[in-house]
Amino acid sequence: MFENLNEKLERSFKLLKGQGKITEINVAETLKEVRRALLDADVNFKIAKSFTENVRKKALGMDVLNAVKPSQLMVKIVHDELAELMGGKFIDINLKGNPSVILIAGLQGSGKTTFSGKLAKMLKSKKGRHPLLVACDVYRPAAIEQLKVLGEQIGVPVFTEDGSKNPVKIALEAIRQAKLQGNDVVIIDTAGRLAIDQEMMNEISAVKDAVKPHEILFVVDSMTGQDAVNTAKEFNDRLDFDGVVLTKLDGDTRGGAALSIRSVVDKPIKFVGTGEKLDALDNFHPERMADRILGMGDIVSLVEKAQEQFDEEESRRLQQKLAKNQFSFTDFLKQIQQIKKMGNLKDLAGMIPGMGKALKDVEIEDDAFKHIEAIIYSMTVAEREDPSLLNGSRRKRIADGSGTNIQEVNRLIKQFAETRKMMKIVSQGKNLNRMMGNAGPKR
Structure with a gap:
């Protein structure tokens, strides 16, 4: 992931190699390349401009120690700004409530159903929870079957109501069942659409108002780049979600969504999907992701x-x-x-x-x-x-x-x-x- 961005950022830092000190001129040349690398990665223009301006101010405001080369200092500043751009610190999922109700939202094809299964597996295996998956996509029968298959693979029950076209009723009945069965987490997989429309927004808003979820997660395909960020903003304006899930981060993604989405919606990225397997789901740590973008590895996660x-x-x-x-x-x-x-x-x-x-x-x-x-x-x-x-x-x-x-x-x-x-x-x-x-x- 982020190979192209890493390569271009490395190239920009090379402009400072051999330089004895940081100056207005060599910083400007370096940051011009950094901004170009960010834009090529599909980062929002205003965010890229603001990012490089912040880096410029910090670079010119620092006294470079003799032991630190200008290129090393620039890498450190860019690293810290990247981490800050992506949220600064790790924010975990909210599991208050018994049961904890988690509402999953997003466009069709973003990976909501698969993520729901992955999240259930993670909560079961790593946190010792007893989740219940809820099939509230009443328009796509394949989604219900997919959730049933996923539930069977990970040993997690799936609540469905055959023939019902009322997602609010299904969600409320699922929560009632969870209390009876001792399920302490309810994960509600909702319907998606090919594009944002008023009917879909009204429907998911109705589910939200009825179940009063402890956590709303917006699932977005990171390969859609800047479009993903725009979609997230429209969903957030309506749902006021709690966190973002970036799927398909292992694919041919330029990274723009990961770098832009936090600034646009002011909500943390909480999870990233890194593959098709059901255990290919990671918590999102901004500092560790900054390490990986800059080619520093991620030993802690390993x-x-x-x-x-x-x-x-x-x-x-x-x-x-x-x-x-x-x-x-x-x-x-x-x-x-x-x-x-x-x-x-x-x-x-x-x-x-x-x-x-x-x-x-x-x-x-x-x-x-x-x-x-x-x-x-x-x-x-x-x-x-x-x-x-x-x-x-x-x-x-x-x-x-x-x-x-x-x-x-x-x-x-x-x-x-x-x-x-x-x-x-x-x-x-x-x-x-x-x-x-x-x-x-x-x-």
């Missing part, structure tokens, strides 16, 4: 994603196996499966500082581990636990069973042996450091 998948007990068990050189193909397979649960592989790699740029033109498919998994699954339990058993005939059988060839099997076994050796060294190094720390002088 660590959080890892912590969600790797439990401490499993890590301790793995540490012991590494120290004894007992790390097996079974363990390797578990690690692969946990990494896959963390999300899109290229997106994850982009969270590592410098990797986003390195992988700009590299395609990393979601099924990148497919052949490795097929090879390991074609091994017997004994072979997975003891790779020394893998002689020539066994390797041939594994290649045939996995639909690969002997060269791929040999390559994986060799890479596994080298990885295991390296992991043992690292593990022993950690243990050695711990022992040395414990052996220090006692006070």
Whole structure:
């Protein structure tokens, strides 16, 4: 995400390289390129102009330390302004009330129904909630069926009323059912349209007035750029929503919606959709997004994603196996499966500082581990636990069973042996450091 914007901003900062100090002239040249980069990303012209003016004032008002290069200072100022432009700080969803009622609004095709499923899964798995999904799109039967399928996939009940064309009645009955069933969150998926019209606005306003939601979220397709921002303003004027959800941020998006929408509607971005999978939903952190836009990675989010998948007990068990050189193909397979649960592989790699740029033109498919998994699954339990058993005939059988060839099997076994050796060294190094720390002088 934001690859083009990152590339153009980097190019603008290069104008300050080799400069001994910040001046009116070199700042003006740099910010001219920054403004052009923002406009190319479909950022509103007034916002781009205001942004660069704020950066100019801060840059010229600062004394540059000898240890800080002008280009480094400019990156820092632009980073802070980008974070501020997108809201400054993380604002979580409001889950007050029992049940908490969340109303989902947006145009048709923006991803409301999918987001509703993703949100239900997130609240269930990460916050221990018991959500109820409500199908209030009475005009599109496919939306109701889609919500039912999503609910079944994530183990969340879906409330529907066959034949009813009254979304207010459906929503009120769903809340009543939620109280009886012990559902502490009600997520209401409403109808969308191809364009804003008075009938749609009247209908969703009526639902809002009837259910008095604790949270109204406006879902917008980030790939629609500046149009998304204009739509958000019209919805906000009518609904006064609480937060924005940007979907399809993993696609070929220029980033204008993410950078402009906060300034236009004065409402925080709360969630971003980063893929098609049901766990591809992230809380929106303005500072972390600014890091990613400027190619600095996002280590904090990467660590959080890892912590969600790797439990401490499993890590301790793995540490012991590494120290004894007992790390097996079974363990390797578990690690692969946990990494896959963390999300899109290229997106994850982009969270590592410098990797986003390195992988700009590299395609990393979601099924990148497919052949490795097929090879390991074609091994017997004994072979997975003891790779020394893998002689020539066994390797041939594994290649045939996995639909690969002997060269791929040999390559994986060799890479596994080298990885295991390296992991043992690292593990022993950690243990050695711990022992040395414990052996220090006692006070």
